[in-house]
Amino acid sequence: MDKDLIAWKSNAWKEPVAGPIYQGRVTDQRGTNQLKNRIELDLCQAHVIGPEVLDVGIGSGRASLPLARAGMRVTGVDSSVAMLDQARQQAGETPIELLEGDLADLDFPDARFDSVMSINVLVHFPHWREVLAEWTRVVREGGRIVFDVHSQDHHDAARAAKQLPPEVETGNFSDFESRVRVSDLVETADALGLTLVAVTPYNGGNANAWLSGSKADSPQFNRLLSWMPGDKRLSEFALFLEQQFLARLTSRATGRFMVVLDKRADPAANQAWLERDLALNLLLEDRLDLTGLEALVPAFDAHWRDLLNAHLTWPRNRILLYRLLSAWEAFPGHLRLDSFLDPDLVIRMEAWRAQDEIDQVTTQTLRDMAALPALSALLCHKGVPLLGSLEYDLTRGMLVQYFQVLR
Numbered sequence: 211m212d213k214d215l216i217a218w219k220s221n222a223w224k225e226p227v228a229g230p231i232y233q234g235r236v237t238d239q240r241g242t243n244q245l246k247n248r249i250e251l252d253l254c255q256a257h258v259i260g261p262e263v264l265d266v267g268i269g270s271g272r273a274s275l276p277l278a279r280a281g282m283r284v285t286g287v288d289s290s291v292a293m294l295d296q297a298r299q300q301a302g303e304t305p306i307e308l309l310e311g312d313l314a315d316l317d318f319p320d321a322r323f324d325s326v327m328s329i330n331v332l333v334h335f336p337h338w339r340e341v342l343a344e345w346t347r348v349v350r351e352g353g354r355i356v357f358d359v360h361s362q363d364h365h366d367a368a369r370a371a372k373q374l375p376p377e378v379e380t381g382n383f384s385d386f387e388s389r390v391r392v393s394d395l396v397e398t399a400d401a402l403g404l405t406l407v408a409v410t411p412y413n414g415g416n417a418n419a420w421l422s423g424s425k426a427d428s429p430q431f432n433r434l435l436s437w438m439p440g441d442k443r444l445s446e447f448a449l450f451l452e453q454q455f456l457a458r459l460t461s462r463a464t465g466r467f468m469v470v471l472d473k474r475a476d477p478a479a480n481q482a483w484l485e486r487d488l489a490l491n492l493l494l495e496d497r498l499d500l501t502g503l504e505a506l507v508p509a510f511d512a513h514w515r516d517l518l519n520a521h522l523t524w525p526r527n528r529i530l531l532y533r534l535l536s537a538w539e540a541f542p543g544h545l546r547l548d549s550f551l552d553p554d555l556v557i558r559m560e561a562w563r564a565q566d567e568i569d570q571v572t573t574q575t576l577r578d579m580a581a582l583p584a585l586s587a588l589l590c591h592k593g594v595p596l597l598g599s600l601e602y603d604l605t606r607g608m609l610v611q612y613f614q615v616l617r
Contacts, residue, residue, distance in 0.1 A: 241436050242415030245445065249414045249452055250329055250358070250468070251276060257356050257408070257470045258282075264323040264348065266313045267331030271297035271306070274327060278306050285323070287311040314341045321350040328357040333466070335388055339398050346402045346473060355404070355471040361411070362389035367462040367491075368419035392461045392487060395469065396480045403475040406483050410457045411464040418465050424537035425566075431533050437526065447527040451534075454514065458507050460490050499546035519552045528555070532562055568613050572605060 254273050260282040265274035268286030278284040285307040288294050294308045326345040345355050399406050421427045438445040461467050490506050503510040521527050538545045547556045
């Protein structure tokens with residue numbers, strides 16, 4: 211089963227049209243695509259060490275070509291000739307070595323590279339442990355491995371909080387996504403003589419189970435995100451939330467994370483990392499405030515709070531935050547807004563929430579009334595239902611007479 215799936219996944223990118231199609235997708239600046247690219251490229255530039263770098267599943271080279279242009283000696287491997295052709299075209303005069311190959315069977319000697327990087331590749335394959343062992347082989351002692359993968363911790367936590375039945379697992383490979391728990395990652399790192407340096411959660415437009423059913427799971431929210439390419443302040447705020455908030459949380463926060471591993475054995479450091487991760491998860495399940503966060507993550511200080519509130523002077527940013535906060539109700543625990551936001555913003559957010567609750571009650575009440583046979587019969591004239599034409603008047607009547615929120 212795994213072999214067939216791996217072959218099917220690999221072959222999907224070998225069609226001649228795959229290269230141009232993929233390049234078009236990764237350069238599309240609409241919606242959240244620009245945000246995702248920025249996050250992933252920033253993480254690669256922050257963590258990849260050189261000078262010798264191997265990009266496995268290089269695709270069109272979007273992640274490693276900036277490193278090559280900065281002076282690193284980049285080798286790119288891909289199973290698709292179409293992708294290699296696209297990478298060669300994108301490279302232009304930039305020196306880069308491009309080779310056809312298998313991500314789990316690399317044709318290089320041991321300890322050949324300072325870093326192995328792989329972006330948006332391992333998320334597709336179930337045999338991540340075997341692949342990681344092969345990448346470890348070709349990295350020198352003290353070298354580095356950087357890759358992204360989907361988070362099983364995220365799905366486990368969200369389903370438990372929402373009291374959903376557990377997923378049927380087939381090797382943590384669901385919906386064609388390879389999902390990993392950080393506990394399994396640490397266990398594998400110990401076995402391979404690796405040390406976990408960082409796990410950085412990020413959304414960047416990826417699916418997030420916490421947002422399901424919230425006001426950040428709607429056409430209106432997607433429309434708001436579509437303004438990012440043309441609204442600098444909105445895109446900068448989204449990047450701030452990604453890099454200065456989500457990135458400092460745990461693998462439970464988002465559906466994807468970037469992994470940074472060093473090739474040096476340090477089981478004690480890995481265990482310490484796990485213990486801190488557990489402590490932060492326990493804190494996130496409690497009544498969350500900025501003081502509690504700062505105790506474990508010093509970056510969440512008064513300066514960070516000031517930066518957050520400065521972003522919220524822009525109206526669209528306030529709307530974005532409000533819709534995201536609506537998802538926090540599904541998270542186990544409570545969020546202390548007054549520790550994060552200036553008083554006037556807390557009042558605004560609470561007022562919006564109260565207004566939304568009134569709207570929901572009003573709408574549901576009218577729907578329940580419409581379902582009553584006696585009312586339906588009363589508001590029917592010669593077989594023509596009139597209730598639909600009274601919808602606005604009835605809604606206004608409830609808001610004015612019962613909730614007293616309109617005049």
